[in-house]
Amino acid sequence: MQTLLDALRNALHLIVTLDAGVFEYAGRSLLIASVATLIAAVLGVPLGMLLAERSFRGKRAVVTVLNTALAFPTVVVGLFVYTLISRTGPLGGLQLLFTVPAIIIGEVVLIVPIITAFTMTAVARTDRDVRKTAIALGAGRRQALWTVFCESRFGVAAAVIAAFGRVVSEVGVATILGGNAARFTRTMTTAIVLNVDMGNFALALALGGVLLTLSLSINVLFQYVQGGGPD
Numbered sequence: 001m002q003t004l005l006d007a008l009r010n011a012l013h014l015i016v017t018l019d020a021g022v023f024e025y026a027g028r029s030l031l032i033a034s035v036a037t038l039i040a041a042v043l044g045v046p047l048g049m050l051l052a053e054r055s056f057r058g059k060r061a062v063v064t065v066l067n068t069a070l071a072f073p074t075v076v077v078g079l080f081v082y083t084l085i086s087r088t089g090p091l092g093g094l095q096l097l098f099t100v101p102a103i104i105i106g107e108v109v110l111i112v113p114i115i116t117a118f119t120m121t122a123v124a125r126t127d128r129d130v131r132k133t134a135i136a137l138g139a140g141r142r143q144a145l146w147t148v149f150c151e152s153r154f155g156v157a158a159a160v161i162a163a164f165g166r167v168v169s170e171v172g173v174a175t176i177l178g179g180n181a182a183r184f185t186r187t188m189t190t191a192i193v194l195n196v197d198m199g200n201f202a203l204a205l206a207l208g209g210v211l212l213t214l215s216l217s218i219n220v221l222f223q224y225v226q227g228g229g230p231d
Helices: 002-016 020-053 059-069 074-085 100-125 128-136 141-151 153-168 172-178 188-198 201-226
Strands: none
Touching: 020 059, 020 100, 020 141, 020 153, 020 188, 020 201, 059 100, 074 100, 074 172, 100 153, 100 172, 128 141, 141 153, 153 201, 172 188, 188 201
């Protein structure tokens, strides 16, 4: 018990004194999560809207694959991307393995299905009368689509926030593709695993505290956005 209390006290000291290691890992994690989420949103939001608004042969199969991808283990995603960017892979010449861009690519692959599926659900739930009303008022096809998007914007925003939360707390992809290299690719989650293995519980708990605080903030924002903003 005393060991735990000492570790907690030391962890609090590291946070209060703005320990360089803690905030280096936190900053890198936030950078990776932000860039990956932005890229995934650019890809996933239009795809989700397309799936919600269009009917085509094989759509049910596409949706099934998409929903299955939501449950992919992160290590499997990391392994898949690893085979693409390793020296013997088709993208090996780019020398991306064990770099921050490699982690970002893996995270994008991980969360594109999340943003796509959640956006599809949000847009599909939007009242179909919105589109009909917009067209009746003289809106063109693109204008009507934009109106539908605006009506479902809170659901789309919630999808992006959920994806960001998934990335910032992820460890499998970051470990496999980043290699957990100090000062280069180490993130909060990989640093926690490493420091626990090394017995450095104070730093692990400090990073865990920062990660929990960040996760709580993301969930509060998620609930706020899902509720459509302030009452």
